[in-house]
Amino acid sequence: MQMQSPALASADAVPVLALDRVTKSFPGVTALDQVTLALYPGQVTALVGENGAGKSTLVKILTGIYQPSDGTIKVDGADIRFPTARDATRAGITAIHQETVLFDELSVAENIFLGHAPRTRLGLIDWRTMNSRAQDILTGIGAHLNPEAKLRDLGIANKHLVAIARALSVDARVVIMDEPTAALSHTEIHELYELVEKLKAQGKAILFISHKFDEIFRIADRYTVFRDGQFISEGHIRDIDESDLVKMMVGRDMDQVFPPRDRNPGAQVMSVSGLCHPTEFDDISFDLGRGEILGFYGLVGAGRSEIMQALFGITRPSGGTVTIDGAAITITSPADAIAAGLVYVPEDRGHQGAITPLPIFQNVTLPSLGRTSRNGFLRLAEEFDLAREYTQRLDLRAASLDAELGTLSGGNQQKVVIAKWLATQPKIIILDEPTKGIDIGSKAAVHAFMAELAAQGLAVIMVSSEIPEVVGMSDRVIVMREGRMVAELSGDDLTPEKLVRQAAGI
Amino acid sequence: MSLSEHTTGRHIPDRLRSPLEARLKSWESLLLLVAIAIFVANSFASPYFLNAWNLSDATFNFSEKAMIAFAMALLIIAGEIDLSVAAIIALASTAMGAAVQMGAGTPVLIGVGLGVGLLCGAFNGLLVTRFGLPSIVVTIGTMSLFRGISYIVLGDQAFGGYPVDFTYFGRGYVFWVISFELVLFALIAVIYGIVLHKTNFGRAIYAIGNNPTGALFSGIRVARVKFILFLLTGLMSGVAAICLTSRLGSTRPSIAFGWELEIVTMVVLGGVNILGGSGTIPGVVIAAVVMGLVTFGLGLLNVPGIVMSIVIGALLIGVIALPRLWAMRRG
Numbered sequence: 149m150q151m152q153s154p155a156l157a158s159a160d161a162v163p164v165l166a167l168d169r170v171t172k173s174f175p176g177v178t179a180l181d182q183v184t185l186a187l188y189p190g191q192v193t194a195l196v197g198e199n200g201a202g203k204s205t206l207v208k209i210l211t212g213i214y215q216p217s218d219g220t221i222k223v224d225g226a227d228i229r230f231p232t233a234r235d236a237t238r239a240g241i242t243a244i245h246q247e248t249v250l251f252d253e254l255s256v257a258e259n260i261f262l263g264h265a266p267r268t269r270l271g272l273i274d275w276r277t278m279n280s281r282a283q284d285i286l287t288g289i290g291a292h293l294n295p296e297a298k299l300r301d302l303g304i305a306n307k308h309l310v311a312i313a314r315a316l317s318v319d320a321r322v323v324i325m326d327e328p329t330a331a332l333s334h335t336e337i338h339e340l341y342e343l344v345e346k347l348k349a350q351g352k353a354i355l356f357i358s359h360k361f362d363e364i365f366r367i368a369d370r371y372t373v374f375r376d377g378q379f380i381s382e383g384h385i386r387d388i389d390e391s392d393l394v395k396m397m398v399g400r401d402m403d404q405v406f407p408p409r410d411r412n413p414g415a416q417v418m419s420v421s422g423l424c425h426p427t428e429f430d431d432i433s434f435d436l437g438r439g440e441i442l443g444f445y446g447l448v449g450a451g452r453s454e455i456m457q458a459l460f461g462i463t464r465p466s467g468g469t470v471t472i473d474g475a476a477i478t479i480t481s482p483a484d485a486i487a488a489g490l491v492y493v494p495e496d497r498g499h500q501g502a503i504t505p506l507p508i509f510q511n512v513t514l515p516s517l518g519r520t521s522r523n524g525f526l527r528l529a530e531e532f533d534l535a536r537e538y539t540q541r542l543d544l545r546a547a548s549l550d551a552e553l554g555t556l557s558g559g560n561q562q563k564v565v566i567a568k569w570l571a572t573q574p575k576i577i578i579l580d581e582p583t584k585g586i587d588i589g590s591k592a593a594v595h596a597f598m599a600e601l602a603a604q605g606l607a608v609i610m611v612s613s614e615i616p617e618v619v620g621m622s623d624r625v626i627v628m629r630e631g632r633m634v635a636e637l638s639g640d641d642l643t644p645e646k647l648v649r650q651a652a653g654i
Numbered sequence: 655m656s657l658s659e660h661t662t663g664r665h666i667p668d669r670l671r672s673p674l675e676a677r678l679k680s681w682e683s684l685l686l687l688v689a690i691a692i693f694v695a696n697s698f699a700s701p702y703f704l705n706a707w708n709l710s711d712a713t714f715n716f717s718e719k720a721m722i723a724f725a726m727a728l729l730i731i732a733g734e735i736d737l738s739v740a741a742i743i744a745l746a747s748t749a750m751g752a753a754v755q756m757g758a759g760t761p762v763l764i765g766v767g768l769g770v771g772l773l774c775g776a777f778n779g780l781l782v783t784r785f786g787l788p789s790i791v792v793t794i795g796t797m798s799l800f801r802g803i804s805y806i807v808l809g810d811q812a813f814g815g816y817p818v819d820f821t822y823f824g825r826g827y828v829f830w831v832i833s834f835e836l837v838l839f840a841l842i843a844v845i846y847g848i849v850l851h852k853t854n855f856g857r858a859i860y861a862i863g864n865n866p867t868g869a870l871f872s873g874i875r876v877a878r879v880k881f882i883l884f885l886l887t888g889l890m891s892g893v894a895a896i897c898l899t900s901r902l903g904s905t906r907p908s909i910a911f912g913w914e915l916e917i918v919t920m921v922v923l924g925g926v927n928i929l930g931g932s933g934t935i936p937g938v939v940i941a942a943v944v945m946g947l948v949t950f951g952l953g954l955l956n957v958p959g960i961v962m963s964i965v966i967g968a969l970l971i972g973v974i975a976l977p978r979l980w981a982m983r984r985g
Contacts, residue, residue, distance in 0.1 A: 462871070486873040494871055503861050503868040505931060509668075514861055514872040517854040524853050532668045539666065548670045568872070 162225055164189050164353040165210070165241065165322050170219035172205050179205040182219065183379040185372055187322055187353035192344060194368035194385065195357045198397055198615060198648075202377040203357050207326055210355075211243050212236035240321035244312050244328055250299055257282035257295035260314045285313045289343050305336045312343065323347055324355045329363060341367055359447050361390050361654050373397060390654055391645075398615055398644035406620030407599035413437030413623060417607045418490070418576050420459070423468030428454035429631040432468070436576065441598065441608040443622030445615075446651050451631040452611045453495060456578045460492040461485045472575065486515050489575035493565055495584060495611070497558070501565040504554030508546055509535035511553050512568045538567035543593055559590025566594070570601070577601065578609040583617060595621060615644045627651055681925035685940045688973065692944060696951035703954060710831035714901070716920070716946030717839035718894045719913060720938070723920040724846035725890040727938045729883045730921055731850070733863045733930030734789040736778060736887045739894075740913035741800035746770040746895035748804040751813025751905035760820045767899070768892040774800055775888015779881040789884075797914065804907040813905040824901025835897050839942075842890070847935035855879070863930035919970050920945055944969075 163186035172180040180202045187193050197203050208214040209221075212230030220227050223239050230236040250259050257279045258265070266277040282295035291309040299307060308328075315323065325344075329337045344367050347354060358364055364371070365385060372382040373396040381396050414437050423432040429451035436442055444452045458465040461479040469476055472488050479485045485492070494500035502511055512535040513520050520530040535549050542563040546556055553564055562582070569577055579598070583591040598621060602608050612618045618625055624638040627650040635650040637643075677683065696703045703709075722739050729736055749770045750763045758766070774796070781792045826834040850856040858879050861869040870876045899905055918928075924941035926933025945966060952962050 460871075481873075481875060482871055483873040483875050492871070499865070500867050500871045503865040503872070505864045506861065510857065510861075514857070514869075514874070517857060521854050524855065526852055526854060526857060536666060536668075540664070543664070544666065545664070546666055548667045550669045 161188050163187055163222075164224065166222040166225075167206075167209075168220045168222065170206075170209065170216045170221065172202075172209060172214060173217045179377050180209070180216075181377045183374060183377070184382075185355075185379075186382070187355055188370070189321070189353050190348050190351045191369040192348060192354040192356050192367055193370040193372060194364040195355055195372050195374065196364065196393060196397060197374035198613075201374040201397075203374060204326075205377075206374070207243060207324055207357070210236065210241055210322075210324060237318050240319065241324070242315040242318050242320035242322070243324040243326060244315045245326050250307060250311060250314075252300035253298065255296050255298055256286070256293055256302070256310055256313075259299050259310050260285065260295075260317045262314070264318065281317070282313070285316055289313060289316065289346065290339065308336070316347075320352065322353045322355065324357070326357045327359065328356075329358065329360065337363070359652060361393065361652050364393075365390070394645050394648050398648055406616075407596045409441075409599050409602065409621075409623075411623045413440035414605060417473060419471040421469050421471075423455065423458065423470070424466050425451075425454060425458060425463070425631075426466050428463075429458075429628075432633060434626060434633075434636075436607045436609065438605045438607055439602045440623050441602050441610055441621055443618045443625035444609065444611045444628060445613070445618045445625050445647050446628035448613065449630075450628040450651070452628050453580055454631075455628075456492055456580055456609070456611060457494075459485070459490065460578065486572055486574075489573075490578070491515070491569040491572055491574040491576070492578040493569055493580060493582060495580040497561060497565060502553055502561055504561070505552060507550040508539065508544075508553050508556070508564055509549040511564055512538060512571055515568060516571045534571055535567070538571045539564060541570070542567050542597060557590075559593075562590065562594065566597070574606065576607045576609065578611070580611045581613065582610065583612075583614065615647060618647065619644060629653055680934075682934060682937045682940060685923070685925065685937060685944065685973070689940055689944045689947065692947045692951065696947060696954070699951060700954040703951065706831045708950075708954075710833060710836070712946050712950035713833065713836045713839070715949050716942040717833075717835045718897050718901075719917050719920060720839055720942035721842050721894050721897075722887065722890045722913075723917045723924075723938050723942060724842055724935060725883070725887040726917050727921045727924065727926050727933055727935065728846065728850060728856075728859055729789075729887055730918075730926050730928060731863045731930055731933050732859045732880060732883055733866060734782065734880055734883065735793065735918070736775075736789065736884060737793040737914045737918075738774065738778060738797040738800055739887055739891045739917060740910045741797045741804075742771055742774040742888055742891035743895040743898060743910040743913065744804040744907055745774060745800040746892050747899045747905040747909050748807050748813065748907065750816075750895070750899055752807065754813060754815055754817070760817050763816070763820060764896060767896040768889060771888045771890070771892020771895065772885060773888070774891070775885040776881075778888065779884030782884065783877040783881045801907065804909075808905070808907045814903065816900065816903060821900050821903065824897050824899070835901075838893075838897070842893075843935060843939050847939075850935050855882075859883070860931065863927075863932070916945070916966075919966065923970055923973060 165187045167183060167185040169182040169184060170180060171178065171182050183202065183206065185206070195203055195206070205214065209216050212233040212235050215231070221230070222228065228239060230239065251262070254262070260282045261278050266274040266281065268274045279295045286293050286295065286309070289309060289312055291306065291313065293302070293306060293309065299310065302310065328340060344354060356364070356368055368385045370382065371385050371388070371393065373380040373393070375397060416435050417438050418436040421433045424430050432455055434442065446452050454463070457463050459470065459479070461481045461484050464480070470479065471477070472490065477488050479488065498504060503514070509531050513531045516534060520527055520534055532549055544563045544567070545560055553561060556564070582598070583594050598608055598610070610621060619642055622642065624636060625642055625647065626633050627635040627637065627647060629651055634653070637646055726736060726739065746767045749766050753763055753766045778789070778793055778796055781787050782789045823834060828834055828837050850859065858869065858874045861872065861874055862876055862879060866876055898910060902909070920941050921938055922928050923944065924933065924938035926938065948965060948969060949962050952965060
């Protein structure tokens with residue numbers, strides 16, 4: 149992989165904003181490792197990278213929410229620091245987030261100027277100036293909205309325009325757009341493209357973060373690729389094509405070691421046919437064998453977690469059949485699913501997976517109380533035995549089994565959650581982003597344990613956005629896009645490039 | 655990594671603190687000290703306090719409310735609340751009074767009292783679990799509804815004429831100064847203590863109160879558990895209605911007016927987190943005794959009722975706020 153120096157590209161002009169070897173570390177994790185970025189006036193720079201490449205961390209550093217651990221930020225060539233979000237705004241950096249917080253009960257103009265409303269000499273809000281400036285900004289981005297209208301009366305698309313107007317109300321020179329089209333319809337996306345052209349014409353530097361290749365190639369002038377928190381490459385978009393970009397995104401050394409596995413799925417244990425949901429997914433069909441690890445890959449919002457939650461009885465599918473061990477079953481609650489031998493380890497550990505104020509052992513035994521108790525009465529000795537048996541298999545590190553779960557690290561909490569489900573002795577276990585946000589050591593332990601479970605005949609479904617994990621652990625991968633299955637990859641077809649292409653639809 | 659490596663993970667002890675040590679440092683121990691202090695203060699303040707019959711009378715101040723408070727404690731730990739309990743008493747008592755007018759005997763009256771309680775509880779539970787409405791709103795509504803029916807039926811009249819053997823529930827004594835109500839209170843306390851602390855059902859209550867989504871994802875039938883808890887508060891309101899009606903000997907629509915707040919106060923004073931997730935039955939028992947002793951002691955000193963409620967309010971805020979202030983100063 150050749151690395152282009154940023155200096156080469158800077159023949160255009162002096163960058164408005166530049167990052168020089170910026171590092172951001174958190175306890176146990178380096179989110180950004182000496183990354184470099186340059187944004188030029190009147191140009192759109194696309195920031196490209198997989199989930200976990202460090203894009204959100206970068207946005208937070210640029211907007212003053214995080215402080216870099218090392219390295220420098222330069223505005224117009226001069227070193228600068230953003231101790232608070234206000235300092236970043238003052239330096240002319242503004243961000244249009246995926247979900248800007250807006251207030252339904254306030255007017256359009258109030259939403260745009262919240263926190264920096266123009267004042268009269270008495271210190272009161274200058275409504276006339278505020279409304280007329282709001283009107284100017286809205287007209288400037290082609291939004292025909294009444295500044296005095298209440299936000300709650302607007303549709304989602306118009307609310308999005310208000311969010312954009314809010315970002316532009318602070319006389320920005322650098323505009324960060326973090327997946328701005330994720331929630332937009334086809335026509336709205338076109339309007340957004342026109343807006344980007346207008347902003348370019350005004351000489352603003354734009355950082356455009358997107359997973360969609362078609363829009364990157366349509367509106368970006370330059371690109372910067374991050375991978376695993378490191379700067380990989382940058383240059384002019386006209387010099388590359390899609391496959392170059394995919395290679396730069398995924399072409400990592402597969403340095404993570406995955407446990408060796410004997411990939412011979414056994415007899416079919418589960419079969420899903422034509423599973424549908426009114427809004428989230430459509431026509432999902434797959435089979436699963438004993439000892440198999442079936443991966444589900446897709447971009448965020450592709451409907452993977454929604455399928456798993458329907459299988460687990462959290463939501464009701466609108467159609468389709470589920471068969472376990474040859475018998476068609478109807479699952480209307482998680483209790484039904486557990487009884488049928490199907491368990492789900494959710495992605496959102498703090499909210500769904502664990503009950504953090506309760507002790508470790510009570511978390512482990514919660515779905516297994518039927519076995520540890522007698523006639524509905526608790527038997528603490530049996531609970532401690534069961535909890536110890538399964539947490540030890542996962543090599544849990546904890547002071548005692550009655551310690552509050554919330555006092556453990558993320559990795560150890562995840563071990564408890566997995567132990568909880570294994571203690572129910574399931575036939576099928578669904579792991580939703582099983583290693584998200586946990587340290588490398590715990591990751592390896594979870595991977596090793598998954599391999600061991602499959603070897604013992606458990607059928608495993610793994611939803612993951614981490615490509616090395618998907619490729620390294622799965623026997624077969626179903627790729628999802630916008631609620632539909634678009635490909636099934638296995639064997640030699642299971643490559644990082646093919647996963648990314650199928651998930652992005654290129 | 656091989657299987658053997660996993661099975662030889664490091665040993666983790668059950669507990670670091672002994673259960674006894676945990677119990678000594680608990681809220682319940684602090685509350686017990688408060689109860690003892692009030693007992694001692696009362697016996698100095700009034701020469702009539704240390705008299706077996708007077709103390710026996712004191713138990714009537716809290717035993718009916720406490721029966722409901724146990725069920726309420728479970729409901730609050732599970733993150734819900736029922737403010738219609740006093741109105742359920744009114745409706746159940748009115749129904750029993752009406753049954754008496756139709757010539758019903760004591761067994762039928764008990765059936766009517768408990769049945770109305772269960773029906774009201776089921777109505778609350780259905781509205782909360784089936785339609786996903788917040789229980790505080792639902793039960794404020796049913797509070798007006800249930801008592802409103804009672805007012806429509808009775809107006810400014812009263813039902814009386816309860817059978818003689820019906821008076822046992824509110825005025826009877828099992829042995830010497832030990833009243834039937836006190837025995838019932840103790841029995842119910844033990845049952846609720848066992849249910850909450852020793853059964854799977856009790857564990858589910860704590861799980862739901864700490865994280866309802868996590869509990870659902872762990873296979874707990876959250877809606878079913880909550881529905882049962884509303885049934886239980888309704889049932890206990892029915893039990894209290896029988897005792898109170900029996901003790902008073904008549905039914906007016908204003909019966910047990912304002913009890914819901916005293917019951918919630920009792921539960922919170924007992925150390926139950928009003929936001930759900932924690933609390934114990936022994937705590938509620940001690941809180942019931944504390945409130946009974948305070949009102950009885952003040953009554954012996956001829957302190958008017960309005961001052962009593964001020965004292966109870968101050969006690970609640972004091973007992974809740976002091977440990978927190980102490981922790982803030984230390985932390």
